[in-house]
Amino acid sequence: MRELGGAIRKLATWPLVGFLLVCLTLTYWQVLAAEQLNNAAENNRLERMQRRIQPGRLITRDGVVILDSHSGPRGWERIYDDTRAFSHLTGYNSRTGLQKTLADALYAQGLYSNPWEELMHGGVVGNNVHLTIDARLQQIAHRAMRRKRGAVIAMDPRDGALLVLYSAPAYDASAITRSQEAFDLFVYDPEKPEINRALQGMYPPGSVFKIFTAAAAIDAGISTPETVFQCTGVERVAGTQIRCRRSGGHGKLSLKKALTDSCNIAFAKLGDELGPERFRDYVKRFHLLDSTNLPLATSTGRMADFSAFKGQMQLAEASFGQGATLITPLAIARLTATIANGGEVIQPCMVDYVETVGNRRTTSGRGEQLGRA
Structure with missing residues (x-):
């Protein structure tokens, strides 16, 4: 009997080892490697999911919708109001610009999901994100920077609200993904329009x-x-x-x-x-x-x-x-805003609030004090 019991224990060990290996493998792919998988170029699961959800809009402080959507043959597709003046804000697809970083808010996912509103509206509907950007001022900057390279930033020193965040040269956000040729011309453009010079450009001040x-x-x-x-x-x-x-x-x-x-x-x-x-x-x-x-x-x-x-x-x-x-130009903007604000350093912000389908404001990002310089 003892020999039989030992054999049974040995036999039972292998399924246990296999179960542990499955658990470890799932943990690695679903937890440790989750971000890498989500960001992989060949992973279009997120894009497929997003096409089934009516996304929220990006709206400026003066009420201009700079990123909208319409229902097409392949699901919900993005529409750009001014394809160049706001290109470095909106990005050109779901993996760039605010479309990427505000995806949870725009598609009502993660912290912004609301099962009750999903039930009331018969499915997931995204949230509108209201920005501090002033569309009229942004377009003035766009016209002023035509055929130039550089950046324009306007920041309210009282609360850190960014009224203008413009980088030149801009690009046509709606044209880049129309064909592989258009995308290659964009990527290999010697002017490097993909760089947001206002935030990423590094210059001697x-x-x-x-x-x-x-x-x-x-x-x-x-x-x-x-x-x-x-x-x-x-x-x-x-x-x-x-x-x-x-x-x-x-x-x-x-x-x-x-x-x-x-x-x-x-x-x-x-x-x-x-x-x-x-x-x-x-x-x-x-x-x-x-x-x-x-x-x-x-x-x-x-x-x-x-x-x-x-x-x-x-x-x-x-x-x-x-x-x-x-x-960066943004660092200079924060420096001058600090002087204008009497030495009080304010954290720049560009999201005013997120508005749910039920017209409920969920977040506001203005006026974070960083202390006195």
Whole structure:
């Protein structure tokens, strides 16, 4: 009997091992690898599901529907109001732009699902997402940036609402997916229209960064708007040669005049006096290199740490927006909004609220305070 019992136990072990292997395999594919599978290019399950759901709309603060839908032979399909002015906001399919990042809200999934409303309306109906973007201002930016490369951002310093978020060159959101040829022309365009320069472009800030250096120096108590500097046109500051935009120099000038007439030498001296530690501290307090909570991919800036043997030289260059400093247009917008807001740093936002089928507002993203710079 003992031998028979041992044989039965051995026989029972194999189904148990097999069951455990199945559990581990399912756990891996459904939990650990779920995101990778969902984002795989060959996985169109999500798109098939979305075509069966009437999606919500993207609506600007002034009531313009920039992303709508209609029922076609293949299910619900997207319609773009202005195919270029809002292209970097809407994206060109369900895997790009706000169509991707706000998919749960637009298709009433996840936290935005409501079984009761599904029952009342005979199926899932998506939610409308209301943006802080002003369509009229966005279209003005679009016209102003025609045949140019760059970005336009307008931000309300009181609550962080983004009124304009425009990147140039734009693209025709409705044309890209019409054919493989159109898609290839878009992807390999040397102008790289797919990049949202407002959020992802990394540029030396240049003289606009002098606003930051002046604010930090005044707040630290080492300067006032009337503090006098000497500018001879070319000077060595912290071991590096600094040139002013005026070859003959400004002579004696106040900080106020140095800011309005963009004197590099005055600001290099100001940064040198601030020193690396205080300069880095103000960079953190202004959240200059931080990411945002926006529902679109955003780059974070970078700057020299000023700790190497060339640290003071790097600091002198950074003080007037040059050297190793690279930041996004959005970071500059947040910097200027902080100054306009009396030193209070506000988190930028672009989603005002989500409106359900029953006209219930579910979220509002304005006015998150990040502290005083």
